[in-house]
Amino acid sequence: MKAVIMAGGEGTRLRPLTCNRPKPMVPIINKPVMEHIIELLKKYNLTDIAVTLQYMPELIKDYFGNGSDFGVNIRYYVEQTPLGTAGSVKNAEDFLDDVFVVISGDALTDIDLKKAIDFHFQKGSIATIILKKVDVPLEYGVVVTDEESRISRFLEKPSWGEVFSDTVNTGIYILSPEILGYFNKNEMFDFSKDLFPILLKEKKPLYGFVTDDYWCDIGDLRAYSRVHMDILEKKVKVNIPGKEIEPGIWIDDGCEIEEGAKLEAPCVIGKNTKIKKTANIGSFSVIGHYNIIDERSGIKRSILWKNNLVEKNVQVRGSVICNKVHLRSNASTFENSVIGDDTIIMNNALIKPNIKIWPNKLIEEGAEVNSNLVWGSKFTRSIFGNRGVAGEINVDITPEYASKLGAAYGATFKGKAKIGVSCDDSTPAQMLKVSFISGLLSAGIEVFDFGKMLLPITRSAIRFYKNDGGIHISTSTEDVARLFVDFLDKNGSNVDRGTERKIENAFVREDFSRCEGDCIKEIKQIPDYSKFYLRNIINNVESSKMKYKIALNSRSGFILSTMNELLTGLGCEVEVVNVKLMNIKTMSKSMTSNDVKYFTSHIKMGKFDLGVSIEDTSEKMMLVDNKGRIITEDMFIALISLIFFKNVQGGTVVVPISASQVVDRIADECNGKVIRSKTSTQDIMEKILGSELKEEMLDQFTMHFDAMAGLVKILDFMQKNNYKLSELVDMIPNFYIDKKEVECPWEAKGKVIRHIMQENNGDSIETLEGVKIYKDGGWVLVLPDAEKPVCNVISESYSAEFAEELTSIYINKIREISRG
Structure with missing residues (x-):
């Protein structure tokens, strides 16, 4: 059998780690994540490997060559333009003459591939998807299988309301070569969005193999840190470079550990690294190759890559330090901070928690860095809630934040759009309207300033003036410190979730260009539309x-x-x-x-x-x-x-x-x-x-x-x-509806919905959002909340008492499942 490693990932959510390298080259325990995947394939005698490339392909080719140094044979297939997961594999069609394994080059796993391959042949499957149960399934493709493990349904990146299972697609597939006949070469085509729905529709044997082995999609910076903790806690079987000199302490060749230096298990020290006396390497730290850690410096729960110089009395806490970073004496970095390549942090400088510093920066002496340099932003799960953006005025939503969010929205139009902006009559909303307008103008957008207006009137004005979208800012009379921002489309509707994701991505990465000064357009004032x-x-x-x-x-x-x-x-x-x-x-x-x-x-x-x-x-x-x-x-x-x-x-x-x-x-x-x-x-x-x-x-x-x-x-x-x-x-005929909410941890929501679906397999159920079960002439809807760790339970029946009873039954079920 042969294998395909998909290694075209850019890894935008991992920046600044991926500013100077593709995602498969990001190191995990001092070697690229893709090297761990090659070791896994080699373990199961999958040594003929096709590697699909797109972003910075030469870096991967230079490191792995023809694969001989790693005991495998590698062929490379480079996409000139993005072709999707299936489209990239299609490039290797001539090489794939038998059943083959597809695996991502930027996730970490120790999955037993033999078990999965045996399952594929036992089932006579045309395509087998390796599945894994996860706590929070929002960033993955959710999959449902029947009792025979045949796939009956899946959905890409659902919202909480759409989560109907906690079983997700790992992006590891065992495929028959005939599936490549379903689409053309150089055609944009995706396995999960395009190919699998076709196989499902044609009732082809499409199966899911649920693994209990370790798998982690290294999708963001938190996952990157967590995967190191998991390796050091031995939750995953990978080859840790170096020799285990004591339980939980690995030292690679050429290291120099001076007397008086302290190492706490578990930790890993890379090749030719020097740890000077009185330095302290705390537990769950991974130090890469060719680093120097000077006296009295402390590294705790942190990851350092290669060629870094840490001078005296530097404190690194819960941070990721990339290559060739120079931390001068008495500097400090704190939880979840990330320092990009070739950065110099001068004496006594302090990097606050959650700060990202892009490569090639100079942090001045004594500086307190409390905002990101020069790109990026505070990483949050999402900016948008159930509807629009909400937050405290001048705490969550500052003028700077509003301006950047306006620019991010403008970026989704690529600088060619007319956007209407309005606010209610409160002073904070009027202040922040100016900031949103500034951000839009900086992105080259033509702005229609509707002034003070109620939201439904703004929706109407957007349609009347044929705007491409709009922003309305309002406050709450109940909580005067709280602000709400509605982003609208050309019909005056709130933008859909896909557009929200685009705005979030542009905002988080600050991946938008500002227009030149002579391209900034004049604001159009619209004074009397309300009348x-x-x-x-x-x-x-x-x-x-x-x-x-x-x-x-x-x-x-x-x-x-x-x-x-x-x-x-x-x-x-x-x-x-x-x-x-x-x-x-x-x-x-x-x-x-x-x-x-x-x-x-x-x-x-x-x-x-x-x-x-x-x-x-x-x-x-x-x-x-x-x-x-x-x-x-x-x-x-x-x-x-x-x-x-x-x-x-x-x-x-x-x-x-x-x-x-x-x-x-x-x-x-x-x-x-x-x-x-x-x-x-x-x-x-x-x-x-x-x-x-x-x-x-x-x-x-x-x-x-x-x-x-x-x-x-x-x-x-x-x-x-x-x-x-x-x-x-x-x-209107009488009807009886009962609504309650029940506490349900984020990580239990997918499990709750899956259990309820399995339990009601014979009954009439609907999964448009959450799961709706029809019972005795009534129904009950279990709906995970998008913003709080709760599930909403709504019931309707022929009497108020029975509706309430139905709600109570399912509240108890949810508690039982989530606690179990």
């Missing part, structure tokens, strides 16, 4: 003058004044009520609050036609009917679906997977159709608007995400058909 927008709503009302008496509540004065102007312009009598209601999503928790009781009884006693409370973003509203009944979020979805179907017979509504089945009953009565989406704002928006704007779908978008225009549409429908709001509510 045009309100007038447009009034002009589009089909009814004659409305005489509704409305109680209006919001914590935002900006929203109150805008809504008051709109409703009085329509002929309504408006009374502003200032009570602190919870937002629509937590209404169930606030039913006992005096404010809610006051608001509902005030509407009933004051003979109002309805009450409306509007959230800070002006997207969501909570309605109270003329009988004082609160229209909860679930009831509101049913209400707007009813109005839509009565307006458009045979139409289609989009509702989240968590919406009540009563919507389907309403649709059946009106010959309509229901499309279910995931629960995220982006997915609902994408399902409603898609790539092209349709008038009837724009109405739905308005009802979901524009409290101002949406309320007017409800009032217009009531007026035209002579309905009271309570009469519309009475038309």
